[in-house]
Amino acid sequence: MRVNFTVNGRPQEADDVWEGESLLYVLRERLGLPGSKNACEQGECGSCTVRLDGVPVCACLVAAGQVEGRAVDTVEGLADYAGRRSAGGRAGTARGTDIDEARRWQARPPGARTAELSPVQQAFIDAGAVQCGFCTPGLLVAADELLERNAEPSDADIREALSGNLCRCTGYEKILDAVRLAAARADRAEEAV
Amino acid sequence: MDFLRPASWEEALAAKAEHPTAVPIAGGTDVMVEINFDHRRPEYLLDLNRIGELYEWEVGERDVRLGAAVPYTRIMDHLRAELPGLALASHTVGSPQIRNRGSVGGNLGAASPAGDAHPALLAAGADVEAVSVRGTRLIPVEEFYTGVKRNALEPDELIRAVRIRKADGPQAFSKVGTRNAMVIAVCAFGLALHPGTRTVRTGIGSAAPTPVRARAAEDFLQAALAEGGFWDSGRIITPSVARQFAELAAGACNPIDDVRGSAEYRRHAVAVMARRTLGWTWDAYRGNERSASCA
Numbered sequence A: 001m002r003v004n005f006t007v008n009g010r011p012q013e014a015d016d017v018w019e020g021e022s023l024l025y026v027l028r029e030r031l032g033l034p035g036s037k038n039a040c041e042q043g044e045c046g047s048c049t050v051r052l053d054g055v056p057v058c059a060c061l062v063a064a065g066q067v068e069g070r071a072v073d074t075v076e077g078l079a080d081y082a083g084r085r086s087a088g089g090r091a092g093t094a095r096g097t098d099i100d101e102a103r104r105w106q107a108r109p110p111g112a113r114t115a116e117l118s119p120v121q122q123a124f125i126d127a128g129a130v131q132c133g134f135c136t137p138g139l140l141v142a143a144d145e146l147l148e149r150n151a152e153p154s155d156a157d158i159r160e161a162l163s164g165n166l167c168r169c170t171g172y173e174k175i176l177d178a179v180r181l182a183a184a185r186a187d188r189a190e191e192a193v
Numbered sequence B: 001m002d003f004l005r006p007a008s009w010e011e012a013l014a015a016k017a018e019h020p021t022a023v024p025i026a027g028g029t030d031v032m033v034e035i036n037f038d039h040r041r042p043e044y045l046l047d048l049n050r051i052g053e054l055y056e057w058e059v060g061e062r063d064v065r066l067g068a069a070v071p072y073t074r075i076m077d078h079l080r081a082e083l084p085g086l087a088l089a090s091h092t093v094g095s096p097q098i099r100n101r102g103s104v105g106g107n108l109g110a111a112s113p114a115g116d117a118h119p120a121l122l123a124a125g126a127d128v129e130a131v132s133v134r135g136t137r138l139i140p141v142e143e144f145y146t147g148v149k150r151n152a153l154e155p156d157e158l159i160r161a162v163r164i165r166k167a168d169g170p171q172a173f174s175k176v177g178t179r180n181a182m183v184i185a186v187c188a189f190g191l192a193l194h195p196g197t198r199t200v201r202t203g204i205g206s207a208a209p210t211p212v213r214a215r216a217a218e219d220f221l222q223a224a225l226a227e228g229g230f231w232d233s234g235r236i237i238t239p240s241v242a243r244q245f246a247e248l249a250a251g252a253c254n255p256i257d258d259v260r261g262s263a264e265y266r267r268h269a270v271a272v273m274a275r276r277t278l279g280w281t282w283d284a285y286r287g288n289e290r291s292a293s294c295a
């Protein structure tokens, strides 16, 4: 079957999709967007978290056919999404990361110009919240949505919002630090205006 | 496999009548796990995501008519006053991502004895609105669960909504598991006080082949509360009454030993939860009584 939907603000068409296929498979294997990770395929780990019409969901539990006509935002589009949000536009409408652009993307050698990151992504790096990195994309999407909804989350709010994301490396403390850091920076930026 | 994508409720019913083996998919949090792990290869998937009315609810005089596919998150955010027990239970389901997709209709469709909506529905009182091209049936929720992962739906029927009695008194939900998130209940207990009718209703999860009410415990407590004049006096419930209620609740269980817990542990835990939820709800009732009489 064919599925038409919007990914990171761009219309996409996936062909020859098997009817039982998950959104995660379509993103990773058909659209070349491997940012959303596949660790459990049963909703337990959150590493595949994406936003479906703005709502955080496990992409592994959404049937591909269910996204027809809908908007999906993945970690690949996060910087852009955050940019559009802070520009005041409704996220999800303007230009997203081009699929081809995303395919061509390569990690730059140290010292080279770094790719543009969203505030949450930058905070994860600065707080040392990334070790092996496998859980990071899902956590970034979940954390970004939390901060969009709740600019001043309590520790309990952060724990609750991230309770569907497992990390085997960090012990979570640095991840909590990263979310606090992103919230604090946004707060300061707000004051500066 | 075929993916059926009805755009309206009528189309969905027609599709289910034409393909009775079609597996409905709402949030997919049960169905997709089975498909991903090849435990299930249905001939047809019947997508319910495009049927708007399944995502709506109406608050009526007596009931909330909750659309089958309304996600748990929305119940927590919007129906806490009318359905406090179900809102509490919803909050214990999986994780935010799961609660953003998973629904009470899906919980009923799966009919797992561990489903968290069930004890809350049993305690509040609810009817499942089962619909087919032949018409609509209202199935009392206690008759809906017919066996382990079996329910009373006919092959051509879909759940349109659940009609849940609006709370007329305090409700509580309690669940035993190894941590706060992402836990399938070892066992669970729901309790609702209904001061209007001076009745008490319960629901037990994961401690029998199906979710069940602890009817003997309910009958005992109702009689004890009436005889002791507790509803009027708002006195603290006598410990011996609470203890007997808890023992009778444990007696309603027919649990198994499994990886999550032993039968003996489950019986014990149900008794503890019964006693605690009675304490919480009765305290809330007394609090309301007192503030009402002060006013």
Ligand SMILES: Cc1cc2nc3c(=O)[nH]c(=O)nc-3n(C[C@H](O)[C@H](O)[C@H](O)COP(=O)(O)OP(=O)(O)OC[C@H]3O[C@@H](n4cnc5c(N)ncnc54)[C@H](O)[C@@H]3O)c2cc1C
Pocket (backbone or CB within 6 Å): A042, A043, A044, B023, B024, B025, B026, B027, B028, B029, B030, B031, B032, B033, B048, B068, B069, B092, B093, B094, B095, B098, B101, B102, B103, B104, B105, B106, B107, B108, B109, B110, B114, B115, B116, B117, B157, B158, B159, B160, B182, B183, B184, B185
């Ligand atoms: C990681 C994880 C954690 C979980 N944790 C919990 C938990 O803590 N507590 C809990 O209770 N459950 C839990 N679940 C199970 C699941 O989320 C719930 O059972 C949920 O309520 C299912 O709803 P759904 O809309 O996703 O159902 P789906 O997966 O779409 O459907 C489930 C079943 O119901 C049928 N169905 C769905 N809608 C209808 C309808 N309208 N009419 C007729 N049949 C229908 C389907 O055919 C299927 O058989 C968890 C699942 C996962 C993956």
Ligand code: FES
Pocket (backbone or CB within 6 Å): A037, A038, A039, A040, A041, A042, A043, A044, A045, A046, A047, A048, A049, A058, A059, A060, A061
């Ligand atoms: S891969 Fe989807 S939750 Fe683990």
Ligand code: FES
Pocket (backbone or CB within 6 Å): A129, A130, A131, A132, A133, A134, A135, A136, A166, A167, A168, A169, A170
């Ligand atoms: S950094 Fe390795 S799993 Fe989280």
